[in-house]
Amino acid sequence: MKNRISLSLRIPEPKYRPGDPPDFSGMAIPEAGSARRPESHVSANEIPDLAYTLIRVLDGDGNAVGPWNPKLDADTLRRGLRTMMLTRVYDERMYRAQRQGKTSFYMKCTGEEATSIAPAIALQPDDMCFPSYRQQGILIARNYPLIEMMCQVYSNLRDPLKGRQLPIMYSSREHGFFTISGNLGTQYCQAVGWAMASAYKGDDRIAAAWIGEGATAEGDFHHALTFASVYRAPVILNVVNNQWAISSFQGLAGGDEATFAARAIGYGLPGLRVDGNDFLAAYAATRWATERARANLGATLIEFYTYRVEGHSTSDDPSRYRPADEGKAWPLGDPIERLKTHLITLGEWSEEKHNALHKELVEHVRATGREAESFGTLGGDQKPSVKEMFEDVYKEMPWHLRRQRQQVGV
Amino acid sequence: MATMNMIQALNSAMDVMLARDPNVLVFGEDVGYFGGVFRATEGLQKKHGLTRCFDTPIGEGGIVAAAIGMGAYGLRPVVEIQFADYIYPAFDQLVSEAARLRYRSAGDYWAPLTLRTPYGGGIFGGQTHSQSPEALFTHVAGLKTVIPSTPYDAKGLLISAIEDDDPVIFLEPKRIYNGPFDGHHDRPISPWAKHKASDVPEGHYTVPLGKAAVIRAGNDLTVLAYGTMVHVAVAAAEESGIDAEVIDLRTLVPIDIDAIVGSVEKTGRCVIVHEATRTSGFGAELAALVQENCFYHLEAPIERVTGWDTPYPHAFEWDYFPGPRRIVEAMRRTMEG
Numbered sequence: 001m002k003n004r005i006s007l008s009l010r011i012p013e014p015k016y017r018p019g020d021p022p023d024f025s026g027m028a029i030p031e032a033g034s035a036r037r038p039e040s041h042v043s044a045n046e047i048p049d050l051a052y053t054l055i056r057v058l059d060g061d062g063n064a065v066g067p068w069n070p071k072l073d074a075d076t077l078r079r080g081l082r083t084m085m086l087t088r089v090y091d092e093r094m095y096r097a098q099r100q101g102k103t104s105f106y107m108k109c110t111g112e113e114a115t116s117i118a119p120a121i122a123l124q125p126d127d128m129c130f131p132s133y134r135q136q137g138i139l140i141a142r143n144y145p146l147i148e149m150m151c152q153v154y155s156n157l158r159d160p161l162k163g164r165q166l167p168i169m170y171s172s173r174e175h176g177f178f179t180i181s182g183n184l185g186t187q188y189c190q191a192v193g194w195a196m197a198s199a200y201k202g203d204d205r206i207a208a209a210w211i212g213e214g215a216t217a218e219g220d221f222h223h224a225l226t227f228a229s230v231y232r233a234p235v236i237l238n239v240v241n242n243q244w245a246i247s248s249f250q251g252l253a254g255g256d257e258a259t260f261a262a263r264a265i266g267y268g269l270p271g272l273r274v275d276g277n278d279f280l281a282a283y284a285a286t287r288w289a290t291e292r293a294r295a296n297l298g299a300t301l302i303e304f305y306t307y308r309v310e311g312h313s314t315s316d317d318p319s320r321y322r323p324a325d326e327g328k329a330w331p332l333g334d335p336i337e338r339l340k341t342h343l344i345t346l347g348e349w350s351e352e353k354h355n356a357l358h359k360e361l362v363e364h365v366r367a368t369g370r371e372a373e374s375f376g377t378l379g380g381d382q383k384p385s386v387k388e389m390f391e392d393v394y395k396e397m398p399w400h401l402r403r404q405r406q407q408v409g410v
Numbered sequence: 411m412a413t414m415n416m417i418q419a420l421n422s423a424m425d426v427m428l429a430r431d432p433n434v435l436v437f438g439e440d441v442g443y444f445g446g447v448f449r450a451t452e453g454l455q456k457k458h459g460l461t462r463c464f465d466t467p468i469g470e471g472g473i474v475a476a477a478i479g480m481g482a483y484g485l486r487p488v489v490e491i492q493f494a495d496y497i498y499p500a501f502d503q504l505v506s507e508a509a510r511l512r513y514r515s516a517g518d519y520w521a522p523l524t525l526r527t528p529y530g531g532g533i534f535g536g537q538t539h540s541q542s543p544e545a546l547f548t549h550v551a552g553l554k555t556v557i558p559s560t561p562y563d564a565k566g567l568l569i570s571a572i573e574d575d576d577p578v579i580f581l582e583p584k585r586i587y588n589g590p591f592d593g594h595h596d597r598p599i600s601p602w603a604k605h606k607a608s609d610v611p612e613g614h615y616t617v618p619l620g621k622a623a624v625i626r627a628g629n630d631l632t633v634l635a636y637g638t639m640v641h642v643a644v645a646a647a648e649e650s651g652i653d654a655e656v657i658d659l660r661t662l663v664p665i666d667i668d669a670i671v672g673s674v675e676k677t678g679r680c681v682i683v684h685e686a687t688r689t690s691g692f693g694a695e696l697a698a699l700v701q702e703n704c705f706y707h708l709e710a711p712i713e714r715v716t717g718w719d720t721p722y723p724h725a726f727e728w729d730y731f732p733g734p735r736r737i738v739e740a741m742r743r744t745m746e747g
Binding site: 128130160161162164165169171172173178179181183186188189190191192193194195196197198200201207219220222223224226227230392393394395398399400 | 435461466467469471472475476477478479480481482483484485487499502503506507511512513514515516517518519520551552554574575576620663664665667
């Protein structure tokens with residue numbers, strides 16, 4: 001008789017739970033500048049190592065080092081810094097507004113600002129972005145008016161989405177920002193379709209999409225990579241690995257078995273694993289992928305390795321499932337602090353200027369917030385007409401919706 | 411004019427639209443070089459080029475998602491899902507995305523995609539090649555659902571669907587691709603060439619969405635049907651000797667309420683026929699609409715003749731299929747009521 005061993009079911013668990021002291025000392029963090037930078041027309045098969053390393057440019061002293069240094073001018077660096085600071089100040093204001101009962105829901109991107117803002121600055125303004133729900137930085141980088149964002153969050157009289165969408169589910173065709181779904185992953189293969197359309201038309205614009213590491217478990221992720229590979233679509237597929245999908249750690253999406261960047265390998269796509277808290281690395285990786293896409297060489301998968309400093313949303317309490325000080329122990333630092341240090345190292349910035357800019361941004365957001373609130377907050381009297389409930393379901397309203405609208409009396 | 415079966419008419423609609431509008435693309439599984447498992451896209455790739463009509467990976471969710479992205483870009487994708495039974499992997503993209511883009515973005519984005527898919531039974535296709543999932547789509551705000559019953563309508567409705575700026579689920583009754591079917595599976599098949607609706611203009615024309623057609627005029631009873639069941643209902647009416655009016659709904663959403671109300675107010679009796687399972691089927695919606703709008707004109711309870719509430723059974727196809735005998739019985743009960 002065969003000697004059989006009993007099988008056992010493995011349920012992955014994160015290393016640290018509330019009460020445990022978080023310790024990232026065992027985490028492999030390659031030195032800044034250590035990852036090689038191949039030409040962007042390299043065959044995907046030649047660079048599997050880039051899916052397992054960590055592309056980093058900023059070292060611990062604030063110097064930009066190595067082949068991925070994009071050598072940005074000081075104005076672009078300051079623009080990146082300002083956009084990240086403004087995004088954080090905006091988040092703080094709207095988070096407080098939710099706590100004050102002015103809206104139902106909010107989501108911050110604290111600590112992850114570089115993963116949307118660096119790509120947004122590296123892309124052309126008319127490239128098309130298909131965000132997930134934590135990429136408000138794209139809109140801010142593209143100068144979408146802050147007041148429009150606030151009014152959307154408040155579902156008020158001036159809400160550009162007319163009271164129909166959950167707060168933060170922005171949309172702006174004018175700014176190349178696709179309507180945010182809220183169903184995770186759905187935008188990923190849509191971005192591939194948009195990119196296929198651009199290629200079909202002989203356009204020169206490319207698409208970029210963002211997904212969280214947790215949602216890579218959705219079938220949409222596989223569809224997107226398959227279609228992107230098959231049709232060599234000019235699209236950048238970003239995975240924001242912020243370690244946590246609500247309460248589920250990245251290992252529950254399979255991140256302990258292989259990196260998320262390495263998902264690309266099986267599809268014959270280049271996969272870059274990038275320090276997501278390093279603005280310069282995020283910018284450089286995106287530029288590499290844009291060069292490749294614009295040269296008709298197709299898609300690149302970029303994993304931004306970062307950390308979700310705050311809760312998933314205002315409805316979440318992360319202290320129930322992870323150590324409260326885990327974010328502080330995160331070894332890749334804060335993207336704003338790191339870019340600030342770099343600019344100071346270059347002699348292009350100072351603590352005084354930084355503090356003054358922060359103060360200016362706080363005041364700007366406060367003033368804009370007051371103006372937004374003058375158009376109402378959620379639950380108040382100032383909101384779009386109930387008529388809007390029935391508009392835009394179809395291009396032209398069919399009889400049954402007209403009849404239902406009459407029943408509401410509007 | 412040319413004599414066309416339904417496949418040829420659908421092919422002609424896509425051919426016309428590919429020629430007229432460079433933003434129209436046709437794609438799906440086996441759709442390109444091979445021309446589709448039912449041949450609906452035969453010759454289109456050769457005539458219009460590789461990038462206008464092409465094959466896709468086997469991933470319905472990806473097909474529809476890509477079409478949505480193309481729609482957001484400004485194209486008018488026409489996708490084929492090989493069988494309606496295979497549509498479920500794309501359900502989230504249809505329900506949560508295509509149907510809602512315009513609404514949730516306040517008109518910023520929309521998905522002018524047409525999804526063609528063969529549906530329905532009568533071909534011994536078993537559980538996975540016979541389903542009628544129309545009610546899953548009529549229940550979704552933002553989608554239009556269209557079902558032709560003749561070659562002439564198939565072409566005109568498909569062109570309307572492609573030109574429409576809303577997402578359209580275009581369900582093709584595959585049992586009648588090659589000829590109308592009266593429900594008598596044991597009798598010889600009649601080709602479309604013998605039917606007047608096989609006279610199809612070769613060029614561009616439309617049949618409007620949202621408009622039903624009276625297929626057989628009558629005064630005593632109204633039969634509401636669509637797809638294959640239109641022909642079965644007409645046969646049942648002939649066999650029953652009842653002066654029944656048969657209405658082909660053609661579009662389920664938005665439904666042509668005026669055509670329904672006008673007929674039922676005249677006849678006072680209504681029988682609803684569909685192949686799909688009964689519970690929460692589209693017939694339930696039709697029965698509700700008729701009683702809401704025509705209650706005081708009704709002389710008898712509304713009857714539904716439908717598929718049974720089981721998965722589509724292979725060996726029991728003709729016990730499951732709502733054939734002329736069951737329809738005639740329902741019509742007689744309704745006349746006696």
